[in-house]
Amino acid sequence: MSTNVQNDRLQLVCKVKNFELEVYIRDSLGDQQIRCLIPYPKPSCFAYNGDVTQNLSSNITVWTLAEDLRRDHRVNGEWSCSHGTNNERATVNVNIQGPKEADEVSINVRISGPRTVKNHQAFMLICSSTEVPENQDANFYVKNEVSNQVTEIERKCKTHLNNSMCSDIKSNELVYHAPKSSGILTFSCAMTIPLFGELSDCMFVQVIDLTGPTLSLDSNSPILGNTVLTIVCTARSAENEVLLSWTCVNGTREDDILVNSSTTTFISKLTYQVKITDNGRICTCNAQIGSFSSTDTLTLDVTTDCSKNGATGAIYFAAPEDKNRVNFYDDISHYDEIEN
DSSP, X not given: OEEEEXXXXXXEEEEXXXXXXXXXXXXXXXXXXXXXXXXXXXXXXXXXXXXXEEETTTTEEEEEOOGGGGGSTTTSEEEEEEESSSSOEEEEEEEEOOOOSOTXXXXXXXXXXXSEEETXXXXXXXEEESSOOGGGOOEEEEEETTTTEEEEEEOOSSOOTTOOEEEETTEEEEEEEOOSXXXXXXXXXXXXXXXXXXXXXXXXXXXXXXXXXXXXXXXXXXXXXXXXXXXXXXXXXXXXXXXXXXESOOOEEEEEXXXXXXXXXXXXXXXXXXXXXXXXXXXXXXXXXXXXXXXXXXXXXXXXXXXXXXXXXXXXXEOTTOTTOEEEESSGGGOOOOOO
């Protein structure tokens, strides 16, 4: 859920994953302000004040409040959007302090980043605004719906324990490490815009139960040409089936699945007789769960077998008449007889 100010009118924007249930927006006092029925065959919404629209392609509901409501005491505070009557709910804080001189200017705060990550993965979120916020500052809020804990991360344009940093005077960045458990994380960021107060935006990030993929070789580098090499790709998940695929060489593939009490290990092996022309070849293994995928790569380091190059070898011997003299020959054919 997020807020916009468009032509001196406050907008509340609510995005859901799929329009499967009714959508409700309630004000800071908990009173229902709009109700949208399941939008099939077409959207059907009821608003007590203002205008409401639904976009079926983006799954977004937008309520534009009437102008006089911006000065009503019920505008400021925490608004909520619910999808159905269960626990699918998002909130946003509204704090409107006054109008801006240029009514035609749209003031927005946006949070952006990946929609799906692996457990334990570090990923970046960016909070940006069309206007410079007070103190060039943003607050990040993280709600982990798995553990139901809320963490506030204040941004002060300096290094933070979670690797936060400022990218420019209108943007702030947060590097966050996903938890080990899967689920849905709710992130929001808020900025205080001079003359308007606090505006915010939120997004959902799905944490996928996936470790890997990881590539390994059964031979140390460098690899000698004509070596029969096995490349192994390994991925683990306790909750999902992992599909492994290759972009590498046309070798013999063998897949296996190992199951224990805590996790399932998915293994794919490629066996291949490498050639010297494979030197520098990049091999990639892709692990896919639904529409989410993650990859690992390695580069083959192949060298020539020194026993099969042009030189047969080198022979060293000392002549009897001069113990300090050593003759060097590149090929045994250059010498016919060795005397004792």
